[in-house]
Amino acid sequence: MHPAFSVIFFTTASGAGYGLLALTGIGAPFGLIPADRGFGFTVLALALALITLGLLSSTxxxxxxERAWRAFSQWRTSWLSREGLLSLGTYAPTAVFGIGWVFFGRLDGVFTLAALALAVLAAITVYCTAMIYASLKPIHAWRNAWVPRVYLVLSLMSGALWLNALVQLWGASASWLTILALLSIVAGAWTKERYWTFIDTTQGPSTVETATGLRGTVSFLDGPHTEANYLLREMGYRIARKHSVKLRRIALALGFALPLVLTLLSAVAAGPAAAFAALLAALSAMLGILVERWLFFAEAKHTVTLYYGATTA
Amino acid sequence: MTSYTVGEKKLGLVIDLDTCVGCHACAVNCKEWNTGGHSAPLPDRDPYGADVTGVWFNRIHTFEVDDGECGRTVHFPKSCLHCEQPACVEVCPTGASYKRTEDGIVLVNADTCIGCKLCSWACPYGAREFDDDAGVMKKCTLCIDRIYNENLEEVDRVPACVATCPASARHFGDLGDPGSAVSRLVAERGGHDLMPELGYKPVNKYLPPRAGRARQAAETPERLEAVAADTGSLFLRWIDRALSR
Structure with missing residues (x-):
């Protein structure tokens, strides 16, 4: 599948934004992160910027x-529509929570409820994003249970790393966040490895024989057209095996290994150095997830390629 | 509507892989009709240049089949199969992609399509092509503007691809009616679905190539009798060579 940068940036940025938002919604009412109004403004501004830039990028x-508003209507069958509705729906409790915290310095009562509601809605939104891909039968690398798992874990991981960085930059510390960040990094690397093992060792049910229904061994002789068309540009994107191995290593190093080391450093160091290490960990994870998302598209094969010379998809 | 109901009438095509000669006339006539039809225009970029690209609703692929016998070349026309379970319709976030209850035809409303391309990802067959100029998805309409067109002679009220096929390899009709000519043809010839394992239940059917004659050892041609025996006299052999020049 063609890796469109707008979509890769969208899932990476909004995934981190929703993770950050959900953890803030859980942490703030229970005093697990600084209750300072300035901190509230900073953390919510960053989360909403990541989410909103991501959503705008996806359009x-x-x-x-200009017709994007129409995408909210078909939530009964379409995961894309559901994701659109939920992403919009998450703004409402976030607004209530943000106004209470930033303008009135209150995190109790209805504001606690709003915080918990936004945490739940943010998680479901990320799940819907993943299901847009995981519901597509023609793409074996997407239609499997590892896809929503990876999206959810990486959203949690990048959110925890950002919140950890912001807390440390604020001069505070929260050991639960450091532990959560470390655990989610391990969980993220493990789920992604399992995903890669899954797509490397299994293949979809369709072959060139089922695609044509012809009996015997079928091989592609001649295409309908001499130049590339929309189908080949969009669905026939191919990545060389050696590049994919290299890029997986880069994704693992930037997305998981480096953030793990930097988060550990930030836990043992003190002062600005610790905060700087935590910030670098978050930035490195974002770059790693960008590479991981690029591969998520580039490594996915679509059954339409069976009509253009592929023997399995 | 991205939710849909499947009616009794299932208009579709039956494509005979035995008689298709791979002339691409169906694709050309499709393009010609539809670039002025329901989903017009079908764009062409750089049509006379080196990197020509454009939207076509019908494309003809060619495969070689090794069946353990003589083997054969099969020309394989492919267009929208107007599935009974069209995931392209289900994933559409706007309702621009819809399946008509009255005849099962899958269409795109170009006025409400946002061009998210998700329907083309959901189609395993590659039936949908994106129009970069209009920013919307386009696909086979089963020539909805021909089959119900009262300005045409009744004999011409068939999809353009069917009308033009010189080998009569394409048939149009109601596959929901077991007594229709197309349904009988499918039953007689063992018509099949493409990628049935994905569960899209395509309406269009393909008729398999008829079995070829098996190659047998007894069919080795008999050797012809030599015109002149090579064991003649030296003189006769010289005459033969001289006359053979």
Whole structure:
């Protein structure tokens, strides 16, 4: 599948934003992160910026972005529609929670409820994003249970790393966040490895024989057209095996190994150095997830390629 | 509507892989009709240049089949199969992609499509192609503007691809009616679905190539009798060579 940057940036940024938002919603009412109004403004501004930039970026992928509002109507069957509705729906409790915290310095009562509601909605939104891909039968690398797991764990991981960085930059510390960040990094690396093992060792049910229904061994002789068309550009994207191995290593190093080391450093160091290490950990994880998302598209094979010379998909 | 109901009438195509000669006339006539039809225009970029690209609703692929006998070349036309379970319709976030209850035709409303391309990802067959100029998805309409067109002679009220096929390899009709000519053809010839394992239940059916004649050892041609024996006299052999020049 063609890795469109607008979509890769969208899932990476909004995934981190929703993770950060959910952890803030859980942490703030229970005094697990600084209750300072300035901190509230900073953390919510960053989360909303990541989410909103991501969502705006995803509309850049559309042929008619001015009609994007129409995407909220078909939630009964479409995961994309559900994701759109939930992403919008998450703004409402976030607004209540943010106004209470930043303007009135209150985190109790209805504001606690709003905080918990936004945490739940943020998690479901990320799940819907993953299900857009995991519901597509023609793409074996996407239609499996590892996809929503990876999206959810990486959203939690990048959110924890950002919150950890912000808390430390604020001069505070929260050991639960450091532990959560470390655990989610391990969980993220493990789920991603399992995903890669899954796509490397299994293949979809379709072959060139089932695609054509012809009996015997079928091989591609001649295409319908001499130049690439939309189908080949969009669905026939191929990545060389050696590049994919290298890029997986880069994704593992930037996305998991480096953030793990930097988070450990930030836990043992003190002062600005610790905060700087925590910030670097979050930034490195974002770069790693960008590479991981790029591979998520580039390594996925679509059954339409069976009509253009692929023997399995 | 991204939710849909499947009616009794299931209009579709039956494509005979035995008689298709791979002339691409169906694709050309499809393009010609549809670039002025329901989903017009079908764009062409750089049509006379080196990197030509454009939207076509019908494309003809060619495969070689090794069946353990003589083997054969099969020309394979492919267009929208107007599935009974069209995931392209289910994933559409706007309702622009819809399946008509009255005849099962899957269409795109170009006025409400946002061009997210998700429907083309959900189609295992590659039936949908994106129009970069209009920013919307396009696909086979089963020539909805021909089959119900009262301005045409009744004989011409068939999809453009069917009308033009010189080998009569394409048939159009109601596959929901077991007594229709197309349904009988499918039953007689063992018509099949493409990628049935994915569960899209395509309406269009493909008729398999008829079995070829098995190659047998007895069919080795008999050797012809030599015109002149090579054991003649030296003189006769010289005459033969001289006359053979």
């Amino acid at each position: 850049a992928h559309l042929g008619r972005p």
